[in-house]
Amino acid sequence: MKFSKILLLLLVFPLMSGSNAHKFYVSITKIEYVKEKNSLQIIAKIFTDDIEDALQQRYDSSLSLDTEKETPTTNEVLQNYLLEKIHIKVNGSAVKLNYLGKEYDTDMLVAYLEVVDLKELKTIEIENKVLLEMFSEQQNIIHLKTPTTRRSLILDNDEPRGKLKFN
Known part of the structure; x- marks a missing residue:
């Protein structure tokens, strides 16, 4: 019985001492190439308190x-910030993002x-x-979906841009 109490304390104590857990800094951006509409549809999800800061x-x-x-x-300021921070090139040419x-x-x-x-998608640089x-510690995760493939990128301070190629 005494052994089980000690074991329980050894297992629970590290969990309790980690109650001041490090905050997770991440955004997720989903990009879908919709061929029928010749468009990229983009949804960016960002923690509200982080973007507000x-x-x-x-x-x-x-x-x-x-x-x-x-x-x-507020909407205009958010728009300016996002359009300043997110840039996309398709097939080697910069494209205009519409908020x-x-x-x-x-x-x-x-x-x-x-x-x-967008008539076709051969390459995309984000x-x-x-x-x-x-x-x-911020990571910006990108999920890209085309009619035939799904790809992902993880962008951070060391690598804030990535490139994907399609056949």
């Missing part, structure tokens, strides 16, 4: 997301972007520097 530090300390205090300029809007899902900000007038200036 970045926007406050960069633009306006009184800026607020997902609250009744959100102002009409469509945002919504909130629990503790995540979900931003919608789109690239139009640069995603969202929150990299704020958190050295």
Whole structure:
């Protein structure tokens, strides 16, 4: 009986001592090439408190997301930030990202972007520097889906851009 109590303490103590766990810094961006619409449809999910901190530090300390205090300029500031931090080249040429809007899902900000007038997708180069200036541990995960393939990239401070090739 005494042995089982000691064993239990040895197992539980490390779990309890880790209660000040390190925060996880990540964003997930889903990109889908929709051939019928000649477009890239992009959904970026970012923790609301992290993006709010970045926007406050960069633009306006009184800026607020997902609250009744959100102002009409909040959307414009978010748009500017995302369009500054995310860049895409398709088939070697830079493409224009169109910011469509945002919504909130629990503790995540979900931003919608789109690239139009894409006839084909042979290569795509993605640069995603969202929150990299704020958190050295930040990872921006990219999931790309085409009609025939699925690929993923993990971008961070060491490698903020990646390239995928398709046949």
